[in-house]
Amino acid sequence: MKKKILLLMGCALFFFLPFLSAQESAPAEFALHDTPNNAGEQVELTFRPLASPDEMPAFLLNISIGENPVRVRRLVNAGKLIILPLITRQAGVPVTVDVQGELPDGSLVDLGSVNVVSKGEWLNMNSMKAFILGLLFIGLIIFFVRGAKRGQELFIRKIPGLEAIDDALGRATEMGRPVFYIPGTSTMADVATLASLNILRPVARQVAKYETPFSVPVKDPIVVSVAQDVVKEAYMAAGRPDLYEDGIAYLASMGQFDYSGAVSGSMVREKPATVFLLGMFYAESLILAETANSVGAIQIAGTDASSQLPFFIAACDYTLIGEELYAASAYMSREPLLLGTLKAQDILKGILLVVFILAIILQLIGLDFFMESFLNPQW
Amino acid sequence: MMTKDKNVWYEKLLAIPKPVIYIIMFFVVALPVLFKMQVSTYVTDEVQRIYDHMEQLYQYNQENPDNKKAIFIAFDYDPATMAELDPMSFATLRHAFLRGIPVIAWSGLPTGVDLGEQDMHLIAKDYGAVYGKDYVFLGYGYPFVQAIIALATDVKTFFASDKAGNDTRDLPLLKNIYNFNRIGLVFSMSGTSYPESWVTYANGLYGKMVVTGSTAVSAAKYYPFLQTNQMVGLMGGLKGAAEYEQLVERLEKELNGSDVRAYLETLYDGKDLSQYNTAYYTPEFTPEEIQLSLARRNTARQGMAPQATAHFYVIILIIIGNIAYFARMRNNKR
Amino acid sequence: MKRQLPVIITFIFAVIGILLQISPIMQDRFIDPINSWIASISSFAVIIGLASLVRHHATKIRRRHKDQFFSFVTFTALVVMATVSIIGYYHPNSLWKGFADNLYRHIMVPLNATMFALLAFYISSAAYRAFRARTWLAGTLLVSGFIVMLGRVAFGPLMIFGEVTNWLMLIPNTAAMRGIMIGVGLGMVATAIKIMLGIERSYLGGGE
């Protein structure tokens, strides 16, 4: 809508300019600003031609940035507002732009010059709202974790798919076939991987108790070492350190498709009864899920990658959708600290929903300020 | 729940073994590929417009042989979207080389630089186009906006050397054609949002006509630009590529005769081979290369048919599965 | 030393990460040095991964597993690929470089592409299995999947499916994915904060 108005205004200008120019108005408006919220690596030139293209077909900008030689840029007069970023690379660089207009006969007229010194900012105001929201979140989490530590009862609703875990493990034991646990194919810094490792702990404990063969093929080198620690600790906790070996969690390969090739290979050879696919997945999700299905395994999947969820939903027996994966990790560990953060998360979500609804209502009756000040990430 | 009779028709249909599904899938895709089945797609308006604009450019160049206009191609894609976008670049380059329209190009993505350069040499070889005279690949156009603005004055100041390391002032093509004044059409091939930036700058600032080649997924968002004429043409996905390919092939047959193989075999006979720098390509064809070159002429169209058959195959599978499922339900209720 | 110090280090580096995000000047000055640490750490991590892989296959060979021959294949391929590529890197005009290119183009690329292409088969068998109207929910999945598949190759009178596909992708798909994304975003930030505050320590592994 706004664009259209601008366009209309542009057209209007275009038609009325011949009359306006009789009053000797400037052929162009231009200004040079420091670009806000950066480290001073660029400044911006805003340029609006006012003369019609017939009178002044083009403009010449003589740009000098710091010590660099003057560069000449030719702008064809298209009658539109132009914002031109000029790279200074660092703060404290003086920038000068001399503007000349080119007349139809090719002669030049001086239109004046503008200058500015680039400067950097310590604070990026466009990140401030997110930062404040983050602080609020930290406060909520600390508050609820304290409450949880004091033994406050925190309710979490049942998550479908979690009850299936016990049955699936029991089934593997009955059939005497192994359990595969795939903690996603991403790195340690991915939240889904962390959530998956949290679920790996109770699963490994159960597996150790049942003495079921267990295998954790991993793709990322750092996740391997952490997974080994987690499995080892779980076997100790279950009182079966004798069953543990370092080879349970191993690096199957480091690339996307060689990993899925290797894992599907071992699935077909070892015929697991249960396969867990929890964590972050990319295109390989369906290769793993379908191979698991073809060897007759029960698949319990979960990921926060929305592009892979459809495949898990279609191919797997149970799927934890998005956030359910995180909630499951808190639910399974039953640790008050994790439950506390889940509660904090729900509260913040509630607050955001209320703000969201208020913003919609107020926006409808014409009060934009609420939405602009609370939801627009720009300052 | 009654006991299942494994021999009832619907039980059999409900449990089609996977290998059977796979084998049929294999044939459903392989046969159209093998028999070079081509869906002759009707040419949509937005692709026809690209072709027409190129032909207008050719007309203009015929009338102004000393003042030829070039086209500009931005290879803004990387190997991940190559399958869909390469056929478009091929068809565009073919059309340009067939009509002797000079081509200037760069890539806006660091991972697309090698790809774009290779594509250009590959197609240039089919028509004996000479690097530096008929086409130039500048390299990595970065920072994006600065690079576009450089095209408004003199691109040689921005690119002191091209991708291959030549001084841009030594390239004959860039002596005459170095800015937007002499560029007729701007192509942006991309799966990213780069075409929007091309519209903003090349069209918005300098009034250039922009043509976009995009992946099928992102094509939908460019239609608004077509309506406002900010883009004069659009190739979306394999289908768009196939349409343009079809138009260019018709033109090629018209100009070079219908026997493309013979044309390629004799292309370099009796030509002055000293003008070709073997660093870009060797001016002769091995039998393998002729094969590959022939196959490259209709990659997009040959992709279309198996694409459609595969979709219909799965749709039929789904229907069969559901019919069998309902038959079982009805039987169980009785 | 074993548990407390890593938690403190995590906190410090998390705060550094946040500061870099909110301050353009600090980002300009410090991001390269910090990233060089991350680069160094990740390049050494590759060696740890390599060790795990080697151990996995060495165990197979030592135990005279029936597949031990294939573990030799892996070892040979690994050593050849790494050495040839690195020699080719230092001598770009030698035969080694050509050999490395061929290894990449005619072994890595086709294997990668074909493994990826297996998805064409898996996606059809998954569709056959999952797209059945068992419950009304599965029915919704079926109907929308069916329409979109038709819409993608629609022509002539079926073009209506193309329209509907557009709408499905534009409205319900955007809405659901956005809802998931907002929830996941909150969960991600919550986990990040938990890690920063030392509440979540599973990334440190087990042990004391």
Add this chain to the structure above:
Amino acid sequence: MGMFLWMTIALFLTLAVFSFLFRDNVIYKFAEHLFVGTSVGYTIFVSYTNLFLPRVWNPFRRALGDGDVLLAVWLGLGIVVGFLYFSRFSQNWSWVSRYPISITVGYLTGYSIIPSLKARILSQLYGTVVDPAGDSLLNAEKIGTFFKHPTLHNFFFEAMAGPLLVFGVFVVIVYFFFSLKNNNPVVRFSRNPALIYLMVAFGASFGYTFMGRISLFIGRMNFIFHEWWPIFKNMVSG
């Protein structure tokens, strides 16, 4: 000839992988293990030449050469921290490897907090109140368009598009509340609509991706029938 040999190897590997669709076999096993080996070898090569040399080792040497002691010490420390990973090889010292892990995890999570809040939460909610042009999604004008021209297209694409989007986002968010009991009225009310939205979305994305996956397979078929086969035929015939 050399080219043909390499292409035949590629063909063999392609068929080897496809053979896995029917059952596991020796040829697939060979291809799989070859793949793991080459790929890990390639990863080593890439992380040495694209990560270690340009981002760690060369800056370090340059800093030493320039006499920038502070930077050199910092970069050297980075290398030492990387070295701490080797403690994994010892039973008693393996906890030392937690330091590099905590540095990467701490830095990367801290760095991700603000962008996640901005891009995944604030921008998404904002985009559900107004569209990119700045119009409300619950725009009365658009509903008016439908009443002026009551076509199905106008109904779905103009009048109902915004409201359905807003409603969908709302119910899906509510669906993922974990601390409310299942009999809470809001939860009960939004549960079924949310499930419909989710299932429609999953079905649609599944169908939408199908084409891309088929393209990959067509690519392999093209390689076999249009690249390898003609060359083979030529070799045989002459």
